Amino acid sequence: MKGFTHEAIDLRHQLHRNPELKYEEVETAELVTKELERYGYEVKTGIGKTGVTALLDSGRPGPVVALRADLDALPICEQTGLDYSSKNPGKMHACGHDGHTATLLLVARVLKEHVGLLPCGAIKFIFQPAEEGGAGAYAMIQEGVLESPKVDAIFGYHNFPGTELGHVIVRSGCFMAGANMFKVTVTGKGGHAAYPEACIDPVVAAAALIQNTQSIISRNISSGEQGIISITQLNAGTAHNVIADDVELQGTIRATSPKAMDYLIERFESVVKHSVATFGAEASIEYTLDPPYPPTMNHPKESELVHQVAKESLGENRVHWLDGVSSMGGEDFAFYLQEVPGCYFGVGNGMSSPSLHNGHYDYSDEILADACQLLCHTAIAYIQENAATYSN
Incomplete structure (x- = not known):
């Protein structure tokens, strides 16, 4: 050989x-x-x-x-x-x-x-x-x-x-995690950066969304499960003095069982919706891995x-x-x-x-x-x- x-x-x-x-x-x-x-x-x-x-x-x-x-x-x-x-x-x-x-x-x-x-x-x-x-x-x-x-x-x-x-x-059993990918669009109301009171700033709403989603794993998944929510991309704005109309975020959700994955997606959607709503913004979520990868179960x-x-x-x-x-x-x-x-x-x-x-x-x-x-x-x-x- x-x-x-x-x-x-x-x-x-x-x-x-x-x-x-x-x-x-x-x-x-x-x-x-x-x-x-x-x-x-x-x-x-x-x-x-x-x-x-x-x-x-x-x-x-x-x-x-x-x-x-x-x-x-x-x-x-x-x-x-x-x-x-x-x-x-x-x-x-x-x-x-x-x-x-x-x-x-x-x-x-x-x-x-x-x-x-x-x-x-x-x-x-x-x-x-x-x-x-x-x-x-x-x-x-x-x-x-x-x-x-x-x-x-x-x-x-x-x-x-x-x-x-x-x-x-x-x-x-589970050798590698299941995975899905997402794209979140946060929609606000754009305008001049000197007058934020006249706008609904999607960047501020997205910042709150990012912070809040990081607590989902630590506060919702039992010690017997493993999961990850990672936001890896954030795109917004065109100029230093313009508040954008919307923000796009992308990332991944991973878990070691189908049950945990379903629960993480449910919590993720709820946290995203309510986080941006606090600022008067709206959010839509698109899952981009089709079909999502299940856990690798030996x-x-x-x-x-x-x-x-x-x-x-x-x-x-x-x-x-x-x-x-x-x-x-x-x-x-x-x-x-x-x-x-x-x-x-x-x-x-x-x-x-x-x-x-x-x-x-x-x-x-x-x-x-x-x-x-x-x-x-x-x-x-x-x-x-x-x-x-x-x-x-």
């Missing part, structure tokens, strides 16, 4: 140089398709607009395992200074999807070379677009990616900055399988079973887990790694081979454990 790994790293660098945003991954999908065909696969393209799949079939009835990687990059300016830095201004693989894609290509190549290891069944490789706010998983599911053949279980991973390099984190049996396989493959000292949520980041792998059993786990990108969605971040090539090994062994182990179901 060593020679294959070097090629996969080169592919990762090629992907990193040429990032494409959600649903624009045309060249990325073409590269993935070309590589899969070179390995000997029959490839299906255009699933969920720019998604790609391939199937490794043992030729014998048995379980079907899906393995998934994400293709898209982010609208971020790269600041790494690497010799394989992004060539596309304002676009960057700042979440490691280039590494995830290269890993799954390596998995597909290794398993194709060792197809005899499959006792039965099949492995479906899913290269998915638009994880970053585009619900690409949902789009692929709607177009039948979990059918023909029907998938019995699904697995995938994300690199984790702040976790020791090559260490694996896994848990049953299944018990499949999570324990990953845990056990990781210990056997990498050593117990490099595998960590979590009792709590690993991340408040959202992940559309959650849509797959609503349809079939599976597990989404983390592989450490290093303690000193810059955070995800940061212009200085880079996926560590050192974890690619370990991630490949774990995905290979997990898929084969699942098929072996469940083969008896098809023996009759």
